[in-house]
Amino acid sequence: MLRGGVSRRTAGRQTVPVVLGFRAAGLHCGIKKAGEPDLALVASDAPCAAAGVFTRSTVVGAPVELSRQRVASGRARAVVVNSGISNVAMGARGRRDAAAMTRLASRALGCPDSDVLVASTGVIGEPLPMAKLRAGIPAAVDALSEAGLPDAARAIMTTDTHPKLAWRRVRIGDASVRVAGIAKGVGMSEPNMATVLAFVFSDAAATPGFVRRVLRAAAGETLNRITVDGETSTSDTALLFANGRAGNRVLRGPSSAGAGAFAGAVAGVCEELARMLARDGEGASKLVTVKVTGARNAQEAERAARRIANSMLVKTALFGRDPNWGRILQTVGAGRVALDLARTRVRLGGVTVFKAGASAGPAARRRAETKLAADEVEIEVHLGAGRAADRIWTCDLTYDYVRINAEYTT
Amino acid sequence: MLRGGVSRRTAGRQTVPVVLGFRAAGLHCGIKKAGEPDLALVASDAPCAAAGVFTRSTVVGAPVELSRQRVASGRARAVVVNSGISNVAMGARGRRDAAAMTRLASRALGCPDSDVLVASTGVIGEPLPMAKLRAGIPAAVDALSEAGLPDAARAIMTTDTHPKLAWRRVRIGDASVRVAGIAKGVGMSEPNMATVLAFVFSDAAATPGFVRRVLRAAAGETLNRITVDGETSTSDTALLFANGRAGNRVLRGPSSAGAGAFAGAVAGVCEELARMLARDGEGASKLVTVKVTGARNAQEAERAARRIANSMLVKTALFGRDPNWGRILQTVGAGRVALDLARTRVRLGGVTVFKAGASAGPAARRRAETKLAADEVEIEVHLGAGRAADRIWTCDLTYDYVRINAEYTT
Numbered sequence: 133m134l135r136g137g138v139s140r141r142t143a144g145r146q147t148v149p150v151v152l153g154f155r156a157a158g159l160h161c162g163i164k165k166a167g168e169p170d171l172a173l174v175a176s177d178a179p180c181a182a183a184g185v186f187t188r189s190t191v192v193g194a195p196v197e198l199s200r201q202r203v204a205s206g207r208a209r210a211v212v213v214n215s216g217i218s219n220v221a222m223g224a225r226g227r228r229d230a231a232a233m234t235r236l237a238s239r240a241l242g243c244p245d246s247d248v249l250v251a252s253t254g255v256i257g258e259p260l261p262m263a264k265l266r267a268g269i270p271a272a273v274d275a276l277s278e279a280g281l282p283d284a285a286r287a288i289m290t291t292d293t294h295p296k297l298a299w300r301r302v303r304i305g306d307a308s309v310r311v312a313g314i315a316k317g318v319g320m321s322e323p324n325m326a327t328v329l330a331f332v333f334s335d336a337a338a339t340p341g342f343v344r345r346v347l348r349a350a351a352g353e354t355l356n357r358i359t360v361d362g363e364t365s366t367s368d369t370a371l372l373f374a375n376g377r378a379g380n381r382v383l384r385g386p387s388s389a390g391a392g393a394f395a396g397a398v399a400g401v402c403e404e405l406a407r408m409l410a411r412d413g414e415g416a417s418k419l420v421t422v423k424v425t426g427a428r429n430a431q432e433a434e435r436a437a438r439r440i441a442n443s444m445l446v447k448t449a450l451f452g453r454d455p456n457w458g459r460i461l462q463t464v465g466a467g468r469v470a471l472d473l474a475r476t477r478v479r480l481g482g483v484t485v486f487k488a489g490a491s492a493g494p495a496a497r498r499r500a501e502t503k504l505a506a507d508e509v510e511i512e513v514h515l516g517a518g519r520a521a522d523r524i525w526t527c528d529l530t531y532d533y534v535r536i537n538a539e540y541t542t
Numbered sequence: 543m544l545r546g547g548v549s550r551r552t553a554g555r556q557t558v559p560v561v562l563g564f565r566a567a568g569l570h571c572g573i574k575k576a577g578e579p580d581l582a583l584v585a586s587d588a589p590c591a592a593a594g595v596f597t598r599s600t601v602v603g604a605p606v607e608l609s610r611q612r613v614a615s616g617r618a619r620a621v622v623v624n625s626g627i628s629n630v631a632m633g634a635r636g637r638r639d640a641a642a643m644t645r646l647a648s649r650a651l652g653c654p655d656s657d658v659l660v661a662s663t664g665v666i667g668e669p670l671p672m673a674k675l676r677a678g679i680p681a682a683v684d685a686l687s688e689a690g691l692p693d694a695a696r697a698i699m700t701t702d703t704h705p706k707l708a709w710r711r712v713r714i715g716d717a718s719v720r721v722a723g724i725a726k727g728v729g730m731s732e733p734n735m736a737t738v739l740a741f742v743f744s745d746a747a748a749t750p751g752f753v754r755r756v757l758r759a760a761a762g763e764t765l766n767r768i769t770v771d772g773e774t775s776t777s778d779t780a781l782l783f784a785n786g787r788a789g790n791r792v793l794r795g796p797s798s799a800g801a802g803a804f805a806g807a808v809a810g811v812c813e814e815l816a817r818m819l820a821r822d823g824e825g826a827s828k829l830v831t832v833k834v835t836g837a838r839n840a841q842e843a844e845r846a847a848r849r850i851a852n853s854m855l856v857k858t859a860l861f862g863r864d865p866n867w868g869r870i871l872q873t874v875g876a877g878r879v880a881l882d883l884a885r886t887r888v889r890l891g892g893v894t895v896f897k898a899g900a901s902a903g904p905a906a907r908r909r910a911e912t913k914l915a916a917d918e919v920e921i922e923v924h925l926g927a928g929r930a931a932d933r934i935w936t937c938d939l940t941y942d943y944v945r946i947n948a949e950y951t952t
Contacts, residue, residue, distance in 0.1 A: 191875025191883065221871065221883060223899040256868030257901045366872055444854065444939075445947055452948030458666030461631065462776055465601025473601065473631060489633040491667045529854075530948075534941050537855055538862030 149281060149299035149312035152335040152377035153177045156280035158287030161268025163216035163254070163261055169287035171265070173272040174280075174331060175210035175241055180373040182208035183344035184249070185351045187368035193219050194226035196367055198234070199249040203371065206340025209247035211331055211371055212237040212269060213288050215316070217260050218327065219252040220366045229260045236266060240273035251369045253290055253316065253327040281333075285314035288329055291536065292317040293412055298404035300397035304390030307380035309336045311397040315355075315405040317412065327365035330355055330405055336394050337376035338383035345386070346395045347372040354402040358525045359441050360413035372398065410525035411508075415532030419508045420450055422524045426515040428470045433522035439467040440511060440524075447529030450509065455500035457486040460513060475516025481509055559691060559709035559722035562745035562787035563587045566690035568697030571678025573626035573664070573671060579697035581675070583682040584690075584724075584741060585620035585651055590783040592618035593754035594659070595761045597778035603629050604636035606777055608644070609659040613781065616750025619657035621741055621781055622647040622679060623698050625726070627670050628737065629662040630776045639670045646676060650683035661779045663700055663726065663737040691743075695724035698739055701946065702727040703822055708814035710807035714800030717790035719746045721807040725765075725815040727822065737775035740765055740815055746804050747786035748793035755796070756805045757782040764812040768935045769851050770823035782808065820935035821918075825942030829918045830860055832934045836925040838880045843932035849877040850921060850934075857939030860919065865910035867896040870923060885926025891919055 156174040163170040184203040186196050202208065212233050219226050234248040241248070252260070277283075285295035299312035313332035332347070351370050376382070383391050411419035422441045427433035440446055443463040449456040457478040464471060478486035481503025485492050503509065566584040573580040594613040596606050612618065622643050629636050644658035651658070662670070687693075695705035709722035723742035742757070761780050786792070793801050821829035832851045837843035850856055853873040859866040867888040874881060888896035891913025895902050913919065 188878060189872070189875035190878055190880060191871050221868070221896075221899060221901075223884070256872065257896070366875060444943070448944050448947035451944065454948070458631070461601050462599070462666065465599035465776055468598060468600055470600060474633070486631075486667070489631060491631075529944060531941055531944050533854070534858050534861065534939060534944060537858035538864070538940075 149297065149310060150278050151310040151312045151333045153375045154333045155276035155278055156284040157272045157275035157277060158280065158283030158285070159268065159272055159275055161271070162264035163214055169283065170214055170216045171268045171272055172213040172284035172287035173210065173237060173269070173276065174284055174333060175276060176373060176375040178375045178377060179207055179209050179247065180375040181206060181338050181340040181343040182371065182373045183340065183347045184369060184371045185348060187365055189366050191220070191366045193252060193367045194222065194230040195219055195250045195252045196369060197227070198230045199251065199369060202246055202249055205246070206344065207247060208249050208373060209243050210237055210241055211249040211251065212272070213251045213329065214260070214265065215288050215290050216254040217252065217258050218254045218256050218367050219260050220256040222257070222259060225259060229262055232262060233265055233269065236269035237273065240270045249371060251329050251367065253288065253329055253367055256366065281312060281314060288314065288316040290317055291414055296405055296408040296412070298401045298408070300400050302393040302397045304336065304378070304380040304383070304393055307378045309378040309380055309394060309397070310334060311336070311401050313401040313405050315409055317409060327367040328355060328409060330370040330402065332372045332398060332401055334372070334374045334394070334398070335376070335378040336374045336383060337378065337380050338374045338394065342383050342385055342388070342391070343372055343374050346398050349395065350399040350402040353399060354406040357523060358406045358410045359438065360410070360416070360527060407525055410527050413527035414536045415530040416527030417451060417530055418506065418528050420526045420528060421510045422526060423510065423512045423521070424515065425512070425521040426517055427520040427522070428518035430520045430522065432469045433520040435467050436464045436469040436513065436515065437522045437524040439463045439469070440513065441526035444529055447526070450504065450528040451530045453501055453504040455480045455485050455497050455504060457491070460511065461486070464513065464515070469515065470517040472516040477514040479512040480504060481506065559707065559720060560688050561720040561722045561743045563785045564743045565686035565688055566694040567682045567685035567687060568690065568693030568695070569678065569682055569685055571681070572674035573624055579693065580624055580626045581678045581682055582623040582694035582697035583620065583647060583679070583686065584694055584743060585686060586783060586785040588785045588787060589617055589619050589657065590785040591616060591748050591750040591753040592781065592783045593750065593757040594779060594781045595758060597775055599776050601630070601776045603662060603777045604632065604640040605629055605660045605662045606779060607637070608640045609661065609779060612656055612659055615656070616754065617657060618659050618783060619653050620647055620651055621659040621661065623661045623739065624670070624675065625698050625700050626664040627662065627668050628664045628666050628777050629670050630666040632667070632669060635669060639672055642672060643675060643679065646679035647683065650680045659781060661739050661777065663698065663739055663777055666776065691722060691724060698724065698726040700727055701824055706815055706818040706822070708811045710810050712803040712807045714746065714788070714790040714793070714803055717788045719788040719790055719804060719807070720744060721746070721811050723811040723815050725819055727819060737777040738765060738819060740780040740812065742782045742808060742811055744782070744784045744808070745786070745788040746784045746793060747788065747790050748784045748804065752793050752795055752798070752801070753782055753784050756808050759805065760809040760812040763809060764816040767933060768816045768820045769848065770820070770937060817935055820937050823937035824946045825940040826937030827861060827940055828916065828938050830936045830938060831920045832936060833920065833922045833931070834925065835922070835931040836927055837930040837932070838928040840930045840932065842879045843930040845877050846874045846879045846923065846925065847932045847934040849873045849879070850923065851936035854939055857936070860914065860938040861940045863911055863914040865890045865895050865907050865914060867901070870921065871896070874923065874925070879925065880927040882926040887924040889922040890914060891916065
C-alpha cells in the first residue's frame with residue numbers, strides 16, 4: 133500500500149489527494165462570525181455506491197435523519213456540510229432546513245435531490261441562517277475543484293486546531309484505486325460542538341452492499357474507537373462514497389479480487405483520521421492509545437478500554453505524567469470487568485509498572501514518568517482473565533479542556 | 543424528627559453528637575507525613591446489630607474483603623480505620639495486615655476479634671506501616687471518648703477539605719434514639735484516594751436483619767447517588783451499627799412501631815453526609831443536584847441522571863455558569879435514553895431553559911446564568927417518555943480538579 137497516492141500541491145501549502153471524479157470546495161458563507169470557512173461540498177461527477185454510519189444517540193439532528201434515510205438506498209453523489217450551527221433540536225424547521233440545503237446543492241449540481249447527503253456541526257438549538265446558505269451553496273458548487281479537499285477539510289472544522297486529511301492508493305488488478313478522507317473534531321457539543329464527521333471518497337468500483345460492509349468494519353475499528361470525554365454527539369456521521377472511476381473490476385464482496393486491499397485502504401484512512409481526531413481532542417497535550425488484552429470476553433475488553441480512556445482520573449494523571457497504575461486498575465474494577473490481579477500487568481510507554489499483584493517499584497516508575505512526557509503514549513493492560521482484546525484512542529485531560537468548555541462568552 | 547439530638551461542645555469547636563454506648567477516637571499514628579490524624583476507632587460498649595454495603599468493584603482492598611465477610615454475621619462492635627494508605631493490591635500481605643489491624647483493636651478492647659471491622663483509604667499499592675499501627679491502635683483505644691466522633695471524622699479524611707458529621711434524634715415509643723454518622727471524601731483513587739467511607743452509629747435496639755434493610759435502603763438513595771467523576775473506589779464502605787442502649791422495643795422489621803422513624807433518621811444522616819461529600823468533591827465549587835423525571839423506566843431515569851452528573855461537558859459548563867441545555871440533552875441521548883424532545887423540559891436553578899422542542903430564549907438564559915452562580919444548583923430534566931424518576935448529587939469540574947489530580951509530586 134502506498135501513502136500519498138496521486139497528489140499535487142495547492143498554493144504550496146499542503147499535499148492534496150485527488151480521487152478521480154471527485155471535486156470539493158470549502159468557503160465562508162457567513163455562519164461563523166470571524167470569516168472562517170463554514171461550508172463544505174464534495175461531489176462526484178458520477179453516481180456512487182455509498183454508505184453511512186451515524187450517531188447512536190437518541191437525540192439526533194435533522195441532517196442525520198435525512199442522510200440516514202437517503203443513504204439507505206446505497207446511492208449518493210454529494211455531501212454538503214456546514215459548520216458553526218448543528219441544526220439539532222429545531223423540530224420541523226430543522227427538517228425543512230436540512231432538506232433545503234440538499235435541494236440547493238442538487239439544483240446547482242444538476243443531480244437528483246435524493247443523491248445529496250447533508251451534515252451540520254456546531255451549536256445546538258440555533259436556527260441555520262438559510263439566506264446565507266441560499267447564496268453559499270451555489271457558490272460552493274461554482275468553486276468545486278479536484279484539489280479542493282483541503283478546503284473542505286478546513287470548512288468542516290469547529291474546535292479542531294487543524295484540518296484532517298488522509299489518503300491511500302492501492303492496486304486492484306490493473307487499476308490504481310484512490311481512497312481519500314477528511315474528518316473533524318472530537319470533544320462534544322454546543323457551544324464548542326465537536327461532533328465527529330468523517331467523509332471518505334474513493335474511485336473504486338464497488339457494490340453498495342460491499343461499500344456498506346467496508347465502512348462499517350472500518351468505522352467499528354477506528355472512528356468508533358476514539359473518545360475524548362465519553363460523549364456521543366447528536367450529529368456524528370461517517371460516509372463512504374465509491375464512484376467506480378478507477379475502472380477496477382467491481383468489488384462485490386470480501387472474496388472479490390482486491391477486496392482486502394480496498395478494505396485495508398479505507399480502514400487505513402479511517403485509522404489515520406481517528407488518531408488525528410484523538411490527538412486533537414479539546415485541550416489535549418498527547419495522543420493516548422489504550423490496549424487491553426487478557427479480558428474474559430470482547431465486551432469486557434471494550435468496557436475496560438473505554439473506562440480507562442474516559443477516566444478523568446487516568447486522563448489527569450496522564451497530563452501530570454504520573455505513571456498511576458492504581459487509577460487504571462481502579463477504573464477497570466469499577467467497570468466490573470473481571471481481572472486476576474496476580475496475573476494483571478500494566479505497561480505505560482512500554483515500561484511495566486505493575487505485575488504479579490504489585491508495583492514494579494520506584495525505578496520502573498521513574499522510567500515510565502519519562503515515557504509519559506512524550507506526545508504519544510501507550511497504556512497496555514493485561515487482565516489475566518481470558519483472551520479478548522480491544523484498543524481505544526484518547527487524549528489527556530488538561531486545564532485547556534476545562535478552559536475551552538467552561539470559559540467562553542455566550 | 544429533631545436535628546442536633548443529644549450533643550455537647552468539645553473545645554468550643556464543634557457540636558458533637560453523643561450516641562449512648564459509643565466512644566470514638568482519632569489520632570496521628572504516623573502514616574501521613576505532616577502529622578495529620580490518620581487513625582480512627584469507634585467502638586460500642588455492647589455488641590451491636592451491624593450491616594455493611596461495599597464497593598461493587600472487581601478490584602477490592604483486603605479490608606473490604608475482611609469486613610464484608612465478618613459483617614455478614616449481622617454482629618459487630620467496633621471499626622478501625624486508617625487513612626493515607628488504602629491496603630489495595632497488596633496480595634497476601636494486605637490480608638495479613640488487615641487482620642492484624644482488627645486483632646490489635648480487639649485485644650485492646652477485650653472483645654472477640656470477629657466483632658471488629660476495618661477500613662483503609664489512601665494510596666493504592668503501598669504497604670501499611672504496621673509498626674506504627676501496632677503502637678497507634680492501642681493508643682486509639684486508650685483515647686476513646688464519648689465526644690470523640692469529630693476526631694474520628696477528621697482522622698478518616700484524605701483529600702476532604704473538612705470533616706463530615708451528621709446526626710438525628712427520633713422518638714421510638716418512650717425511648718429517645720440517636721443516630722450519628724461520619725463520612726469521608728469523594729473523587730477517587732491513588733494518590734489522592736478519595737474512597738467513600740461512611741460509618742453510622744445508633745443506640746437503637748434493632749435486629750441485624752432490619753439494620754441491614756435500613757442501611758441498604760438508605761445507602762441506595764443517598765451514598766449510592768453521589769458521583770464526582772464516575773469512578774467507584776476499591777475501598778468504598780458504609781457500615782451501620784445499632785447497640786440497643788436507647789432501650790426502645792426492638793425494631794424487627796418495617797411494621798415494628800418506630801421502624802419508619804429509625805429508617806428515616808438513618809436515611810437523613812446518610813443524605814446529609816452524601817450532600818456534604820458531593821459538595822466537597824475534588825476541586826468542586828458547587829453542589830449540583832440532578833433530578834430526572836418522565837423517564838420510560840427506573841433504569842433509564844438513573845442512567846440519564848448519572849450521565850448528566852458525570853458528563854465532563856455538563857460539569858465544565860456548570861463551572862462556567864453556562865445554562866447549556868444542549869450538553870445536557872446530548873449526554874442523555876448519548877446514553878441511549880428514550881426521550882420525546884417535543885415534551886422534554888430542562889430547568890436550571892428553577893429556570894426553564896428548554897421546552898416544547900426549543901430554547902426558552904435569551905431572557906431565560908440570562909436568568910439561569912444568574913442562578914448558576916449559586917453554590918448549590920439544581921438541574922431538572924423531564925424526558926416526556928414515562929413516569930420514572932431519579933436523583934443524583936454531584937459537583938462541577940474545575941481547574942482545581944485537574945490541578946489536584948495532575949499536579950503533585952510523587
